[in-house]
Amino acid sequence: MNHREAPADGPVVLGVLYPAAWAGDADTFAALVASTAAVDPRLEVVVEPYEEGQHLRTLRGTPAGLAEARPLAPTLTGAQRDLFARVHAVVAIDLPFDVGTLAPHLAWVQGVGAGYAQLLSAGLAEAGIRFTNAAGANAVGIAEFVVGRILQERKEFRTLDERQVAHEWLPVYGTELAGTTVGLIGLGAIQTAVARRLAAFDVEVLACRRSARPGDTAPGVSQVFPASDLHDMLPRCDTVVAAVPETDETIGMMDAAAFAAMPSGSFFVNVGRGSLCDEPALIDALRSGHLRAAALDVASREPLPPEDPLWDAPNLYLSFHCSTAPSALFVNLHRLWNANIRRWLDGEPLSNEVL
Numbered sequence: 001m002n003h004r005e006a007p008a009d010g011p012v013v014l015g016v017l018y019p020a021a022w023a024g025d026a027d028t029f030a031a032l033v034a035s036t037a038a039v040d041p042r043l044e045v046v047v048e049p050y051e052e053g054q055h056l057r058t059l060r061g062t063p064a065g066l067a068e069a070r071p072l073a074p075t076l077t078g079a080q081r082d083l084f085a086r087v088h089a090v091v092a093i094d095l096p097f098d099v100g101t102l103a104p105h106l107a108w109v110q111g112v113g114a115g116y117a118q119l120l121s122a123g124l125a126e127a128g129i130r131f132t133n134a135a136g137a138n139a140v141g142i143a144e145f146v147v148g149r150i151l152q153e154r155k156e157f158r159t160l161d162e163r164q165v166a167h168e169w170l171p172v173y174g175t176e177l178a179g180t181t182v183g184l185i186g187l188g189a190i191q192t193a194v195a196r197r198l199a200a201f202d203v204e205v206l207a208c209r210r211s212a213r214p215g216d217t218a219p220g221v222s223q224v225f226p227a228s229d230l231h232d233m234l235p236r237c238d239t240v241v242a243a244v245p246e247t248d249e250t251i252g253m254m255d256a257a258a259f260a261a262m263p264s265g266s267f268f269v270n271v272g273r274g275s276l277c278d279e280p281a282l283i284d285a286l287r288s289g290h291l292r293a294a295a296l297d298v299a300s301r302e303p304l305p306p307e308d309p310l311w312d313a314p315n316l317y318l319s320f321h322c323s324t325a326p327s328a329l330f331v332n333l334h335r336l337w338n339a340n341i342r343r344w345l346d347g348e349p350l351s352n353e354v355l
Contacts, residue, residue: 001355004107004128006344007088012042013105014341015083017050017092018112023330032334039341048083050076052094052118054302054321061117061246062275069121073097089344091337095119100127108344110337113138114188115273116354117246124355131355132340136189137332141325142271143193146241147201149269149295149317150177158317178202183237185230185253186244186272187218194241195220208233210249234261239269246273256281265292271323274298283313291315297323 006012016033023029037045052060056072059065073096076084084096084103093112096102099122106129111119114135124131152158155174163170180203184191187209195205199220207218212226225233227249234240240262244250254268255278262268268291270277279300285291295317296310302321304310310318340350 001125002128003130004105006107006347007105010042011044012040012089012345013083013087014043014045015087015090015092016045016047017090017094019049019051020047022326024327028327028330032330035334036338036341039338040345042345043341046083046087048079050080050092050094050096057094057118058274058300058302060121061115061273062251066121070097076102089341091333092119095122095124097121098123100124100129108132108350110134110333110340112333114190115245120355129355130350130353132336132350132352133354134329134333134336135352137336138324138329139189139193141328142190142243142323143197144325145297145319145323146190146194146243146269146271147197150182150239150241150267153267153293153295153317180204180238181206181236182239182241183208183233184221185240185242185276187212187221187224188243190243190271191241192219194243206233206236231258231261234258235263237262237266239267242268242270242276243272244276246275251275252278254278254282256284259285259291262291264290267292268294270295271297274300274302279310283309286313286315293317295319297321 014036020029023032033045033047037043052074056069059069076096086105087103088105089108090106091110091112095109099106108130109119109124111131111133114133116131116133119131154177156172159172178201182198182203182205184194184205184207187207191207198205205221206223206225207221208225208227208230210227212224216224218224242254253276259281282294286294293315297319298321299310310316336351343350
Protein backbone atom coordinates (compact mmCIF):
# COMPACT_ATOMS: atom_id res chain seq x y z
CA MET A 1 0.00 0.00 0.00
CA ASN A 2 1.25 3.48 -0.87
CA HIS A 3 0.97 5.58 2.27
CA ARG A 4 0.77 9.31 2.56
CA GLU A 5 3.96 10.68 4.05
CA ALA A 6 4.71 12.83 7.08
CA PRO A 7 5.57 16.42 6.08
CA ALA A 8 9.24 16.80 5.26
CA ASP A 9 9.52 20.27 6.79
CA GLY A 10 7.47 23.05 8.31
CA PRO A 11 4.89 22.67 11.07
CA VAL A 12 3.28 19.27 11.66
CA VAL A 13 -0.36 19.59 12.73
CA LEU A 14 -1.70 16.95 15.12
CA GLY A 15 -5.35 16.67 16.11
CA VAL A 16 -6.71 15.33 19.39
CA LEU A 17 -10.22 14.26 18.41
CA TYR A 18 -11.45 12.31 21.43
CA PRO A 19 -13.53 14.19 24.07
CA ALA A 20 -11.28 15.78 26.67
CA ALA A 21 -13.49 14.60 29.54
CA TRP A 22 -12.64 10.98 28.74
CA ALA A 23 -9.10 11.51 30.00
CA GLY A 24 -10.27 12.67 33.43
CA ASP A 25 -9.98 16.14 34.88
CA ALA A 26 -8.87 19.20 32.93
CA ASP A 27 -5.36 19.21 34.43
CA THR A 28 -4.75 15.58 33.46
CA PHE A 29 -5.92 16.19 29.89
CA ALA A 30 -3.79 19.34 29.60
CA ALA A 31 -0.75 17.41 30.80
CA LEU A 32 -1.35 14.67 28.22
CA VAL A 33 -1.66 17.19 25.39
CA ALA A 34 1.47 18.99 26.60
CA SER A 35 3.40 15.71 26.65
CA THR A 36 2.53 15.21 22.98
CA ALA A 37 3.46 18.77 22.00
CA ALA A 38 6.83 18.30 23.70
CA VAL A 39 7.84 15.40 21.43
CA ASP A 40 9.18 17.72 18.71
CA PRO A 41 9.33 21.53 18.28
CA ARG A 42 7.69 21.26 14.84
CA LEU A 43 4.43 19.98 16.32
CA GLU A 44 1.25 22.02 16.60
CA VAL A 45 -1.35 20.12 18.65
CA VAL A 46 -4.98 21.12 18.15
CA VAL A 47 -7.78 19.84 20.38
CA GLU A 48 -10.98 19.56 18.35
CA PRO A 49 -13.22 16.66 19.46
CA TYR A 50 -15.19 14.67 16.91
CA GLU A 51 -17.50 12.06 18.47
CA GLU A 52 -20.27 10.08 16.80
CA GLY A 53 -21.61 8.12 19.79
CA GLN A 54 -21.80 4.43 20.52
CA HIS A 55 -24.85 3.66 18.37
CA LEU A 56 -23.33 5.09 15.19
CA ARG A 57 -19.94 3.62 16.09
CA THR A 58 -21.51 0.17 16.32
CA LEU A 59 -23.30 0.58 12.98
CA ARG A 60 -20.08 1.64 11.27
CA GLY A 61 -18.31 -1.40 12.68
CA THR A 62 -20.29 -3.82 10.51
CA PRO A 63 -20.63 -3.87 6.71
CA ALA A 64 -24.39 -4.31 7.04
CA GLY A 65 -24.70 -1.11 9.06
CA LEU A 66 -22.78 1.26 6.79
CA ALA A 67 -25.71 2.29 4.61
CA GLU A 68 -27.77 3.13 7.69
CA ALA A 69 -24.85 4.90 9.36
CA ARG A 70 -23.87 7.35 6.62
CA PRO A 71 -26.95 9.65 6.81
CA LEU A 72 -26.71 9.64 10.62
CA ALA A 73 -23.18 11.04 10.70
CA PRO A 74 -23.02 14.47 12.36
CA THR A 75 -22.49 17.61 10.29
CA LEU A 76 -19.00 18.98 10.77
CA THR A 77 -18.58 22.33 12.48
CA GLY A 78 -16.50 25.05 10.93
CA ALA A 79 -13.70 24.42 13.42
CA GLN A 80 -13.69 20.71 12.61
CA ARG A 81 -13.55 21.39 8.87
CA ASP A 82 -10.68 23.84 9.37
CA LEU A 83 -8.70 21.25 11.33
CA PHE A 84 -9.31 18.45 8.84
CA ALA A 85 -8.21 20.76 6.03
CA ARG A 86 -4.69 21.05 7.45
CA VAL A 87 -4.09 18.19 9.90
CA HIS A 88 -1.34 15.60 9.30
CA ALA A 89 -2.09 13.06 12.05
CA VAL A 90 -4.84 12.53 14.62
CA VAL A 91 -5.68 10.45 17.67
CA ALA A 92 -9.35 9.54 17.42
CA ILE A 93 -12.15 7.15 18.26
CA ASP A 94 -14.35 8.38 15.35
CA LEU A 95 -13.71 9.89 11.96
CA PRO A 96 -16.11 11.34 9.38
CA PHE A 97 -16.86 9.36 6.25
CA ASP A 98 -14.55 10.07 3.27
CA VAL A 99 -11.94 11.53 5.55
CA GLY A 100 -9.30 11.24 2.84
CA THR A 101 -11.09 13.96 0.87
CA LEU A 102 -11.94 16.11 3.90
CA ALA A 103 -8.36 15.87 5.17
CA PRO A 104 -6.04 15.95 2.12
CA HIS A 105 -2.88 16.04 4.27
CA LEU A 106 -3.92 13.39 6.82
CA ALA A 107 -1.27 10.68 6.73
CA TRP A 108 -1.77 8.73 9.95
CA VAL A 109 -4.51 7.95 12.47
CA GLN A 110 -3.85 6.65 15.99
CA GLY A 111 -6.92 4.89 17.36
CA VAL A 112 -8.03 5.33 20.96
CA GLY A 113 -8.82 1.64 21.49
CA ALA A 114 -7.94 -1.80 20.22
CA GLY A 115 -11.04 -2.01 18.00
CA TYR A 116 -10.99 -0.04 14.77
CA ALA A 117 -13.72 -1.20 12.37
CA GLN A 118 -15.58 2.11 12.65
CA LEU A 119 -12.40 4.03 11.82
CA LEU A 120 -11.58 1.92 8.78
CA SER A 121 -15.06 2.75 7.43
CA ALA A 122 -13.87 6.33 7.02
CA GLY A 123 -11.90 5.18 3.96
CA LEU A 124 -8.38 5.06 5.42
CA ALA A 125 -7.11 2.24 3.21
CA GLU A 126 -8.51 3.80 0.05
CA ALA A 127 -6.78 7.11 0.84
CA GLY A 128 -3.44 5.56 1.81
CA ILE A 129 -3.74 6.76 5.41
CA ARG A 130 -1.78 4.72 7.95
CA PHE A 131 -3.55 3.42 11.02
CA THR A 132 -2.29 2.23 14.39
CA ASN A 133 -4.50 0.97 17.19
CA ALA A 134 -4.05 1.17 20.95
CA ALA A 135 -4.01 -2.56 21.66
CA GLY A 136 -2.61 -3.08 25.14
CA ALA A 137 -3.33 0.41 26.45
CA ASN A 138 -6.35 -0.79 28.39
CA ALA A 139 -5.30 -4.43 28.91
CA VAL A 140 -4.67 -4.27 32.65
CA GLY A 141 -7.92 -2.49 33.50
CA ILE A 142 -10.04 -4.87 31.45
CA ALA A 143 -8.19 -7.94 32.76
CA GLU A 144 -8.89 -6.81 36.33
CA PHE A 145 -12.55 -6.35 35.42
CA VAL A 146 -12.72 -9.88 33.98
CA VAL A 147 -11.20 -11.44 37.09
CA GLY A 148 -13.55 -9.35 39.23
CA ARG A 149 -16.59 -10.65 37.35
CA ILE A 150 -15.38 -14.24 37.65
CA LEU A 151 -14.90 -13.86 41.40
CA GLN A 152 -18.15 -11.90 41.87
CA GLU A 153 -20.18 -14.68 40.27
CA ARG A 154 -18.34 -17.61 41.84
CA LYS A 155 -18.37 -16.10 45.35
CA GLU A 156 -22.07 -15.10 45.18
CA PHE A 157 -21.33 -11.43 45.87
CA ARG A 158 -24.56 -10.31 44.16
CA THR A 159 -26.69 -12.48 46.45
CA LEU A 160 -24.78 -11.34 49.52
CA ASP A 161 -25.41 -7.70 48.57
CA GLU A 162 -29.12 -8.38 48.00
CA ARG A 163 -29.44 -9.98 51.45
CA GLN A 164 -27.68 -7.04 53.08
CA VAL A 165 -30.17 -4.64 51.45
CA ALA A 166 -33.04 -6.88 52.63
CA HIS A 167 -31.57 -7.09 56.21
CA GLU A 168 -31.60 -10.89 55.94
CA TRP A 169 -28.92 -12.84 57.85
CA LEU A 170 -28.99 -15.84 55.53
CA PRO A 171 -25.51 -17.21 54.74
CA VAL A 172 -24.70 -18.08 51.14
CA TYR A 173 -21.47 -19.83 50.20
CA GLY A 174 -19.49 -19.52 47.02
CA THR A 175 -17.18 -22.02 45.37
CA GLU A 176 -13.43 -22.03 44.83
CA LEU A 177 -11.90 -20.82 41.61
CA ALA A 178 -8.77 -22.89 42.26
CA GLY A 179 -8.68 -26.14 40.31
CA THR A 180 -11.06 -24.95 37.57
CA THR A 181 -10.30 -24.44 33.89
CA VAL A 182 -10.67 -21.08 32.14
CA GLY A 183 -10.72 -20.90 28.35
CA LEU A 184 -9.72 -17.70 26.57
CA ILE A 185 -11.07 -16.83 23.13
CA GLY A 186 -8.40 -14.54 21.75
CA LEU A 187 -4.89 -14.14 23.10
CA GLY A 188 -3.98 -10.52 22.55
CA ALA A 189 -2.85 -8.03 25.17
CA ILE A 190 -6.08 -8.24 27.20
CA GLN A 191 -6.19 -12.03 27.39
CA THR A 192 -2.47 -12.23 28.09
CA ALA A 193 -3.09 -9.96 31.07
CA VAL A 194 -6.08 -12.11 32.11
CA ALA A 195 -3.93 -15.27 31.99
CA ARG A 196 -1.21 -13.59 34.05
CA ARG A 197 -3.70 -12.65 36.78
CA LEU A 198 -5.45 -16.01 36.80
CA ALA A 199 -2.12 -17.72 37.50
CA ALA A 200 -2.39 -16.53 41.10
CA PHE A 201 -5.66 -18.49 41.50
CA ASP A 202 -4.25 -21.93 40.59
CA VAL A 203 -6.46 -22.41 37.55
CA GLU A 204 -5.67 -24.15 34.29
CA VAL A 205 -5.80 -21.69 31.38
CA LEU A 206 -6.50 -22.75 27.80
CA ALA A 207 -6.60 -20.35 24.85
CA CYS A 208 -7.91 -20.24 21.31
CA ARG A 209 -6.51 -17.79 18.78
CA ARG A 210 -6.71 -17.38 15.03
CA SER A 211 -2.96 -17.45 14.40
CA ALA A 212 -2.24 -20.57 16.48
CA ARG A 213 -0.07 -23.29 14.95
CA PRO A 214 0.57 -26.84 16.22
CA GLY A 215 2.89 -26.78 19.20
CA ASP A 216 2.37 -23.08 19.98
CA THR A 217 2.77 -22.06 23.60
CA ALA A 218 2.03 -18.89 25.56
CA PRO A 219 2.95 -17.71 29.07
CA GLY A 220 0.47 -18.94 31.67
CA VAL A 221 -1.45 -21.02 29.10
CA SER A 222 -1.30 -24.81 29.17
CA GLN A 223 -2.60 -25.35 25.63
CA VAL A 224 -3.22 -23.12 22.62
CA PHE A 225 -5.90 -24.07 20.09
CA PRO A 226 -6.40 -22.71 16.56
CA ALA A 227 -9.76 -21.07 15.86
CA SER A 228 -10.87 -24.17 13.93
CA ASP A 229 -10.59 -26.19 17.17
CA LEU A 230 -12.67 -23.85 19.35
CA HIS A 231 -15.27 -26.57 19.94
CA ASP A 232 -12.52 -28.89 21.17
CA MET A 233 -11.55 -26.35 23.83
CA LEU A 234 -15.01 -25.29 25.01
CA PRO A 235 -16.08 -28.62 26.63
CA ARG A 236 -13.02 -28.47 28.92
CA CYS A 237 -13.83 -25.03 30.35
CA ASP A 238 -15.65 -24.08 33.55
CA THR A 239 -15.37 -20.43 32.46
CA VAL A 240 -14.93 -18.98 28.96
CA VAL A 241 -13.67 -15.41 28.44
CA ALA A 242 -13.90 -13.76 25.01
CA ALA A 243 -11.88 -10.70 23.97
CA VAL A 244 -11.49 -10.57 20.19
CA PRO A 245 -11.89 -7.85 17.57
CA GLU A 246 -14.80 -7.86 15.17
CA THR A 247 -13.97 -9.68 11.93
CA ASP A 248 -15.94 -11.74 9.44
CA GLU A 249 -14.68 -14.84 11.26
CA THR A 250 -15.69 -13.73 14.76
CA ILE A 251 -19.22 -12.47 14.02
CA GLY A 252 -21.60 -15.02 15.56
CA MET A 253 -18.75 -17.30 16.65
CA MET A 254 -20.44 -17.94 20.00
CA ASP A 255 -23.69 -19.36 18.65
CA ALA A 256 -26.10 -22.01 19.95
CA ALA A 257 -23.68 -24.82 19.04
CA ALA A 258 -20.81 -23.11 20.84
CA PHE A 259 -22.84 -22.57 24.01
CA ALA A 260 -24.02 -26.18 23.83
CA ALA A 261 -20.39 -27.27 23.64
CA MET A 262 -19.64 -25.58 26.95
CA PRO A 263 -20.20 -27.80 30.01
CA SER A 264 -23.49 -27.60 31.86
CA GLY A 265 -23.18 -25.05 34.66
CA SER A 266 -20.35 -23.07 33.05
CA PHE A 267 -19.86 -19.29 32.94
CA PHE A 268 -19.35 -17.06 29.87
CA VAL A 269 -17.71 -13.59 29.79
CA ASN A 270 -17.42 -11.25 26.79
CA VAL A 271 -15.39 -8.03 26.92
CA GLY A 272 -14.51 -7.86 23.22
CA ARG A 273 -17.23 -7.13 20.68
CA GLY A 274 -20.94 -7.79 20.99
CA SER A 275 -21.14 -9.24 17.48
CA LEU A 276 -19.22 -12.32 18.66
CA CYS A 277 -22.25 -13.54 20.56
CA ASP A 278 -25.57 -14.83 19.23
CA GLU A 279 -27.55 -13.08 21.95
CA PRO A 280 -30.83 -15.06 21.57
CA ALA A 281 -28.80 -18.26 21.84
CA LEU A 282 -27.08 -16.94 24.97
CA ILE A 283 -30.42 -16.04 26.54
CA ASP A 284 -31.75 -19.52 25.74
CA ALA A 285 -28.70 -21.11 27.37
CA LEU A 286 -29.23 -18.99 30.49
CA ARG A 287 -32.97 -19.66 30.69
CA SER A 288 -32.49 -23.40 30.31
CA GLY A 289 -29.83 -23.41 33.02
CA HIS A 290 -27.22 -24.88 30.69
CA LEU A 291 -25.08 -21.85 31.44
CA ARG A 292 -24.88 -20.99 35.12
CA ALA A 293 -24.37 -17.32 34.35
CA ALA A 294 -22.80 -14.87 31.89
CA ALA A 295 -21.18 -11.44 32.03
CA LEU A 296 -21.34 -9.08 29.05
CA ASP A 297 -19.60 -5.73 28.80
CA VAL A 298 -20.59 -5.41 25.14
CA ALA A 299 -23.75 -5.96 23.09
CA SER A 300 -24.67 -6.20 19.43
CA ARG A 301 -26.55 -2.90 19.76
CA GLU A 302 -25.07 -0.12 21.86
CA PRO A 303 -26.58 1.60 23.69
CA LEU A 304 -28.78 -1.40 24.44
CA PRO A 305 -32.45 -0.45 23.86
CA PRO A 306 -34.62 -0.57 27.01
CA GLU A 307 -36.84 -3.25 25.48
CA ASP A 308 -33.95 -5.61 24.64
CA PRO A 309 -34.37 -9.04 26.31
CA LEU A 310 -30.77 -9.01 27.52
CA TRP A 311 -31.77 -6.66 30.36
CA ASP A 312 -33.94 -9.35 31.94
CA ALA A 313 -31.98 -12.48 31.05
CA PRO A 314 -31.52 -14.67 34.15
CA ASN A 315 -28.13 -14.68 35.83
CA LEU A 316 -26.69 -12.15 33.41
CA TYR A 317 -24.14 -9.63 34.70
CA LEU A 318 -24.47 -6.70 32.32
CA SER A 319 -22.17 -3.70 32.09
CA PHE A 320 -22.07 -0.96 29.50
CA HIS A 321 -18.84 -1.12 27.50
CA CYS A 322 -17.03 0.28 30.51
CA SER A 323 -14.65 -2.46 31.63
CA THR A 324 -11.61 -0.29 30.97
CA ALA A 325 -10.02 2.17 33.42
CA PRO A 326 -9.78 5.58 31.66
CA SER A 327 -7.36 7.07 34.18
CA ALA A 328 -4.76 4.54 33.03
CA LEU A 329 -5.94 4.09 29.44
CA PHE A 330 -5.32 7.66 28.31
CA VAL A 331 -1.93 7.88 29.99
CA ASN A 332 -0.95 4.67 28.18
CA LEU A 333 -2.52 5.91 24.93
CA HIS A 334 -0.49 9.12 24.89
CA ARG A 335 2.65 7.25 25.84
CA LEU A 336 2.10 5.00 22.81
CA TRP A 337 1.13 7.90 20.52
CA ASN A 338 4.08 10.03 21.60
CA ALA A 339 6.54 7.21 20.90
CA ASN A 340 4.90 6.58 17.54
CA ILE A 341 5.05 10.28 16.64
CA ARG A 342 8.81 10.18 17.13
CA ARG A 343 9.05 7.06 14.95
CA TRP A 344 6.77 8.57 12.30
CA LEU A 345 8.79 11.77 12.05
CA ASP A 346 12.01 9.74 11.84
CA GLY A 347 10.64 7.41 9.14
CA GLU A 348 10.73 4.33 11.38
CA PRO A 349 8.13 1.52 11.66
CA LEU A 350 5.17 2.29 13.93
CA SER A 351 4.01 0.17 16.86
CA ASN A 352 0.57 -1.46 16.54
CA GLU A 353 0.33 -0.69 12.83
CA VAL A 354 -2.80 -2.14 11.21
CA LEU A 355 -2.73 -0.31 7.84
